[in-house]
Amino acid sequence: MTELAELPPWAALLIAFFLLLGASLTLLGCIGLLRFKTFYQRVHAPTLGTTWGAGGILIASMIFFSMVQSRPVLHEILISVMVFVTTPVTLMLLARATLYRDRAEGMSGVPSLDTGSTGDEATDSTYPTQRS
Amino acid sequence: MSAIILVLALAVAQLMLLAAMGCCLYRLIRGPRAQDRVLGLDALYVCAMLLLLTLGIRSDSTVFFEMALVIALLGFVSTAALAKFLMRGEVIE
Amino acid sequence: MxxxxxxxxxxxxxxxxxxxxxxxxxxxxxxxxxxxxxxxxxxxxxQPAKPRLRRWIKIPSLTWTVFGDILKSNIAVAGLVLRGGSGKARSGFVVVPLELRDRTGLAILACIITGTPGTAWIEYNAASGKLLMHVLDIDDEERCVAQIKQRYEAPLMEIFE
Structure with missing residues (x-):
C-alpha cells in the first residue's frame, strides 16, 4: 500500500477511470446474462465483459505496474489477447451445441441452413422463449 | 490524495465484479438448461480473473498475474470440453 | 532460410x-x-495448411475498424441492458451469404463476429457458403448483412484471396 501514495494524481485518476470502466462493463454484461430471455440472446452478454470489460481492467493494471516499477510492464497484453481469441471460440462451440440440441429436440423457431429457409421465420423477432 | 482515489476506485470495482459474479452464479444455479449453466460458468471464470487482477493492483504484486493467466486458460479448456459434452454426450470419443 | x-x-x-x-x-x-x-x-x-497473406497493407485498417466497432457495439449493448433487458431488443437470426472461402479468413471472420457484442456466429455451411448469425438488435436486416460483407468480408478477401 505504500506505493499507492507515491503515484501522481493524474495517474491515479487514469487508473481509477479504466478500473471503473472495465468493472462496470463487466457488471452490465453479467446483468444482461441475467435479464435476457433466450439462450441466443444471452450468448451476446459475456462478450461485453471480455472485450472492453477485461480491456479496461488490464489497461489499468498495465498503467499501475508501469508507474510503480518505472519500466513498461506489458505482460497484461498476453491475457487480453488470450481472452479475446478464446472467448469467440468457446461461445461458438456453445452456440453450435445449443443449435444441435434444439434441433434434436425438434424445437420450433430454430432456423435451418440446409433447407435454405431464409424467409420470415429466420428473422422472426418473436423467437419463442425456451422451455424452463 | 492519489492513494484515496485508488483505494476507493479499487473497492468500487471489486464490489461491481463481485455483483457480476453473483449474476453469473445465479445463471449457473438456475439454468434453465445445461447450455445456460455452461455460459454462466464461462462468464464466472472471466469475472474471477478480473477480480484477481484488481487484487494484484491492491496488493502491488505481480503474482496474481500468473494466477489470472492460469484461470483464463483453464476457463477456455473447460468451457470447450463442456460444449463438446453438450453436443456429443461424452468428452473423449 | x-x-x-x-x-x-x-x-x-x-x-x-x-x-x-x-x-x-x-x-x-x-x-x-x-x-x-x-x-x-x-x-x-x-504440417498445417499454411495461410497465405496476399496484402499486408489492409491488416492495420481492418484492425482499426474492428476496434472501433467493438467500442460502438459495447456502448449499444450496455445501453440495451440498461434500458430493460430483452424486452426492447428486436433480436433474431440473419442469414449472410458469404463469398469468402479461405479457411483462415473464415476463422478470423468468426472471431470478429462473435467477439463483437451484439452479433454471434452460430453456424456455417461450407457447401453453400451461408452463415447463420444471431443479432441482438436488428434495425434493418439488409443493412446488417451489407455491413458484415462490406466492413469485414471485403478486407479479409483482399488479405487472403
Whole structure:
C-alpha cells in the first residue's frame, strides 16, 4: 500500500477511470446474462465483459505496474489477447451445441441452413422463449 | 490524495465484479438448461480473473498475474470440453 | 532460410510472448529464440495448411475498424441492458451469404463476429457458403448483412484471396 501514495494524481485518476470502466462493463454484461430471455440472446452478454470489460481492467493494471516499477510492464497484453481469441471460440462451440440440441429436440423457431429457409421465420423477432 | 482515489476506485470495482459474479452464479444455479449453466460458468471464470487482477493492483504484486493467466486458460479448456459434452454426450470419443 | 524458419510469424510471436512473460534482456532473448525456433520446428512436423497473406497493407485498417466497432457495439449493448433487458431488443437470426472461402479468413471472420457484442456466429455451411448469425438488435436486416460483407468480408478477401 505504500506505493499507492507515491503515484501522481493524474495517474491515479487514469487508473481509477479504466478500473471503473472495465468493472462496470463487466457488471452490465453479467446483468444482461441475467435479464435476457433466450439462450441466443444471452450468448451476446459475456462478450461485453471480455472485450472492453477485461480491456479496461488490464489497461489499468498495465498503467499501475508501469508507474510503480518505472519500466513498461506489458505482460497484461498476453491475457487480453488470450481472452479475446478464446472467448469467440468457446461461445461458438456453445452456440453450435445449443443449435444441435434444439434441433434434436425438434424445437420450433430454430432456423435451418440446409433447407435454405431464409424467409420470415429466420428473422422472426418473436423467437419463442425456451422451455424452463 | 492519489492513494484515496485508488483505494476507493479499487473497492468500487471489486464490489461491481463481485455483483457480476453473483449474476453469473445465479445463471449457473438456475439454468434453465445445461447450455445456460455452461455460459454462466464461462462468464464466472472471466469475472474471477478480473477480480484477481484488481487484487494484484491492491496488493502491488505481480503474482496474481500468473494466477489470472492460469484461470483464463483453464476457463477456455473447460468451457470447450463442456460444449463438446453438450453436443456429443461424452468428452473423449 | 526456409528450412531454418518454416514459420517466421509463429517464431516471432513466440519470441515476443516469451519476452512479455519474462523480462527484456539479452539472455532472455537468446533463450526465447531457441525455444521459438524449436517450437516452430515441431509445428512444421505437424504440417498445417499454411495461410497465405496476399496484402499486408489492409491488416492495420481492418484492425482499426474492428476496434472501433467493438467500442460502438459495447456502448449499444450496455445501453440495451440498461434500458430493460430483452424486452426492447428486436433480436433474431440473419442469414449472410458469404463469398469468402479461405479457411483462415473464415476463422478470423468468426472471431470478429462473435467477439463483437451484439452479433454471434452460430453456424456455417461450407457447401453453400451461408452463415447463420444471431443479432441482438436488428434495425434493418439488409443493412446488417451489407455491413458484415462490406466492413469485414471485403478486407479479409483482399488479405487472403
Amino acid at each position: 526456409r528450412r531454418l524458419l518454416p514459420y517466421p510469424l509463429l517464431t516471432a510471436s513466440l519470441l515476443l510472448m516469451w519476452l512479455l512473460l519474462t523480462r527484456f534482456s539479452v539472455g532472455q532473448i537468446l533463450l526465447g529464440l531457441v525455444i521459438a525456433l524449436a517450437a516452430s520446428r515441431v509445428m512444421g512436423a505437424l
